[in-house]
Amino acid sequence: MPDKITVAGVPVDTRHWIGGRRVASGDTFTDVSPIDGSVLGEISRGTPAEAAAAVAAAKAAFPAWAATSRAERARILHAVADGVDKRLEELAVVETTDNGALLRSHRRGVMPRVAHNFRFFADWLLTLEHEDFETRGHRNHVSWDPAGPSVLITPWNAPLMLATWKVAPALAAGNTVVLKPAEWSPLTASLLADIAAAAGLPAGVLNVVQGYGSEIGDALTSHPDVRRISFTGSVPTARRIAASAATQLTPLSLELGGKSPLLVFADADLDLAVDLAVEQYDNAGQVCLAATRLLVQESIAEEFTRRFVEKASRLTQGDPRDEATDIGPTIHPRQLEKIDGFVRRATAAGARAVIGGHAEDGRYYAPTLLTDVAQDSEIVQEEVFGPVLTLQTLSLIRADRVTDRLVAGTVWVNCFFVRDLQAPFGGSRLSGVGREGGTWSFDFYCDLKNTVTAPEGWQDHG
Structure with missing residues (x-):
C-alpha cells in the first residue's frame, strides 16, 4: 500500500x-x-x-x-x-x-x-x-x-x-x-x-x-x-x-x-418561502439541520407548490466540480439505496411524488417532493438524509398552535442557515x-x- x-x-x-x-x-x-x-x-x-x-x-x-x-x-x-x-x-x-x-x-x-x-x-x-x-x-x-x-x-x-x-x-x-x-x-x-x-x-x-x-x-x-x-x-x-x-x-x-419543519403561513413572502424551501436540497439533502418537512397553510398550499415545482425543476444536477451544478451526487451507493427505500415505501403507502422520486445514473437522487403523506408515516418521522422533502398543510388554528409549541435548538424566522x-x-x-x-x-x-x-x-x- x-x-x-x-x-x-x-x-x-x-x-x-x-x-x-x-x-x-x-x-x-x-x-x-x-x-x-x-x-x-x-x-x-x-x-x-x-x-x-x-x-x-x-x-x-x-x-x-x-x-x-x-x-x-x-x-x-x-x-x-x-x-x-x-x-x-x-x-x-x-x-x-x-x-x-x-x-x-x-x-x-x-x-x-x-x-x-x-x-x-x-x-x-x-x-x-x-x-x-x-x-x-x-x-x-x-x-x-x-x-x-x-x-x-x-x-x-x-x-x-x-x-x-x-x-x-x-x-x-x-x-x-x-x-x-x-x-x-x-x-x-x-x-x-x-x-x-x-x-x-x-x-x-x-x-x-x-x-x-x-x-x-x-x-x-x-x-x-x-x-x-x-x-x-x-x-x-x-x-x-x-x-x-x-x-x-x-x-x-x-x-x-433532524426532521425539522419549514413553516409557511398565509402572510409569508411566498417567493422568499419558496427560495428557502428549495434551498433544503443543498448538498444533495445531506444536511442534518435541513428543514425537510414543509408545513404550508392550507390557503396558500396550491400556489406554494406550483412555485416550488417551477423553481426546483430548474436545478441542475451533475458533476459537483462544474460551476453550473446545483446538486451533486449522493455520498455512497448504500446511502442512495437507503434514500430510494424511503421513497418507495412512502409511495407504496399512498404518497405522491410531485417531482423526482427516483435515482439517476446510480449516483444521483433526483430532487423529490412528496405530498399526501400521513403525520405518523415513516417518511415524515424519520430522517432520510437525501434530497427528499415532504409537504403537508396547516390550518390557521393548527398554525397558531404549532408556533407556540416549537421544541428546537434553532429557529430561523424568514431566513435559513444563518449561523454565528x-x-x-x-x-x-x-x-x-x-x-x-x-x-x-x-x-x-x-x-x-x-x-x-x-x-x-x-x-x-x-
Whole structure:
C-alpha cells in the first residue's frame, strides 16, 4: 500500500497521524469518489491497537498543552487557520472529490469557514471569563480547566468543516484530541494533520485515526483516559456511543439527526418561502439541520407548490466540480439505496411524488417532493438524509398552535442557515444532547471550577 495517494493533483497521506508521526495499519479500506465511482486509494484501517495508541499519545501530550498559556494556544490556532487559507484550493478539490459536495461551495463558503472555526475559538478563548462575585465576604472565581483527551467522531457530509467545529474549541480549551473521521470521506482530516503540524501544534495534541466505527469506536469511547466525547451522526450510533461511554461516565455532546419543519403561513413572502424551501436540497439533502418537512397553510398550499415545482425543476444536477451544478451526487451507493427505500415505501403507502422520486445514473437522487403523506408515516418521522422533502398543510388554528409549541435548538424566522459561532448550537430531544458554540463549547470541553477564597483574617467557619 502506498503511503501517499494523489487526489485531484494533491498528495494525501493514507496513514494515521498518531503522536506526531505517520502510522500505518496492516489492513486498509477503499476510499471511492461518489462523483464517478473511481477508487481514490487504500486508506489505513484502524484497529483497537491504533485507537489505544492515539489515546495514549493524547494523554501524554495533555499536561504540557493544558499548561500552555491561552495566548500561545491562540497563536497556534491562528497559525493553523493561516495554513488552511494557504491550502484552501487543495482542501476544496480534495473534499469535493472525496464526498461529492459542490466545489464552488467548498471554495467560497466551507473551507473559509474551516479557517474561521480556528480563528473564532482562538479569539473567544482570550475573552473567556466570568466576573468574580462575593458570598458573605468570600470571593468566588470561576475558571475553565482543560478536561483532558477528547474523542471527536465526525460525519461525511461536511467532513472538514464539522471536524474543525469540534477540533478548534477542544484545542482552544487546552484539551488534546483524537479525531476519527468518517470512512466515506477521510482525506481532508489527513491534510488537517499536516497543516496543524506545520503550524507548530505539538506532537500528540491532535491525532487522527481512520477506519470503521464498528471496529475502533468502542476502543475510543470506552477508554478510561478519554475525558470528553463529541459525536455528529445518527441516533442509533449515538445510542451505542452513549452506552460505551457510560462505563466511564464520560461526558457526551451529541449532534444527531433532524426532521425539522419549514413553516409557511398565509402572510409569508411566498417567493422568499419558496427560495428557502428549495434551498433544503443543498448538498444533495445531506444536511442534518435541513428543514425537510414543509408545513404550508392550507390557503396558500396550491400556489406554494406550483412555485416550488417551477423553481426546483430548474436545478441542475451533475458533476459537483462544474460551476453550473446545483446538486451533486449522493455520498455512497448504500446511502442512495437507503434514500430510494424511503421513497418507495412512502409511495407504496399512498404518497405522491410531485417531482423526482427516483435515482439517476446510480449516483444521483433526483430532487423529490412528496405530498399526501400521513403525520405518523415513516417518511415524515424519520430522517432520510437525501434530497427528499415532504409537504403537508396547516390550518390557521393548527398554525397558531404549532408556533407556540416549537421544541428546537434553532429557529430561523424568514431566513435559513444563518449561523454565528457565538450562538448555542445543538438539537433537542432525539436530535441531540448538549450545546456547543461560544462559551457553551468551553463549558463542554472544560471542567468548570469555582474557587472560593476567604477574606484575609477570616475566622468564622459558621
